Amino acid sequence: MVAAGTGAGAGRPAGDGGWGFDLPDRLPFALQVLLAALLAEFTSYWSHRLHHRLPSLWWLHALHHGSERLYWLNNFRIHPLNHAINYVLGFAPLLLIGTPPDVVLGYLALTYPVLMLQHANLPLRSGWLNYVFSTNEVHRWHHADNPKDGDRNFGRALVLWDMAFGTYRYRAEGNDPVAVGLYQPTSYPAKASFARQVWSMFLPGCCRAAF
Ligand SMILES: [Zn+2]
Numbered sequence: 001m002v003a004a005g006t007g008a009g010a011g012r013p014a015g016d017g018g019w020g021f022d023l024p025d026r027l028p029f030a031l032q033v034l035l036a037a038l039l040a041e042f043t044s045y046w047s048h049r050l051h052h053r054l055p056s057l058w059w060l061h062a063l064h065h066g067s068e069r070l071y072w073l074n075n076f077r078i079h080p081l082n083h084a085i086n087y088v089l090g091f092a093p094l095l096l097i098g099t100p101p102d103v104v105l106g107y108l109a110l111t112y113p114v115l116m117l118q119h120a121n122l123p124l125r126s127g128w129l130n131y132v133f134s135t136n137e138v139h140r141w142h143h144a145d146n147p148k149d150g151d152r153n154f155g156r157a158l159v160l161w162d163m164a165f166g167t168y169r170y171r172a173e174g175n176d177p178v179a180v181g182l183y184q185p186t187s188y189p190a191k192a193s194f195a196r197q198v199w200s201m202f203l204p205g206c207c208r209a210a211f
């Protein structure tokens, strides 16, 4: 437990969170990190799911799904606006409730190892961790080239909200989609250069891609 004046979060006055909310700072540090993770993952989940539902957001997000092969560089194959929206929706709620920096860092430390391996082109087998984290075995399904398999696993690093909203997909055996890439047909210029894809958001004809 975070004792007053001795540990992480010490010295924070009660009610120092913005907007009248506050993460309960008398809870054990690990529990504060868990609560922060649940909140950030909830908003990240819906941000991601909306990017698959709204045509203009899908056009932004299609850049991430255009690759027909998963490898670690896919972590960075994200439209800058998509990246900005993800961070605003994912972290603004934590800031609004006055989440202490050490708790945010705890959440990042818990989830960044998962994110760094999420697109790895490695035969990683994570066992029971696939029921907690959106590992590369789990996230690969999200990149499937068909909506039946691909409209799954929207969680940023945890799978809890996918389980809660019925979008979780994982198989212990045969756990690979047949192919990854955009759903077909689509008018998105997935074969164009990275710069052309980024700029395509601002050209006539944008945002009419089939999902
Ligand atoms: Zn996606």
Ligand SMILES: [Zn+2]
Binding pocket: 064, 074, 119, 139, 143
């Ligand atoms: Zn991905």
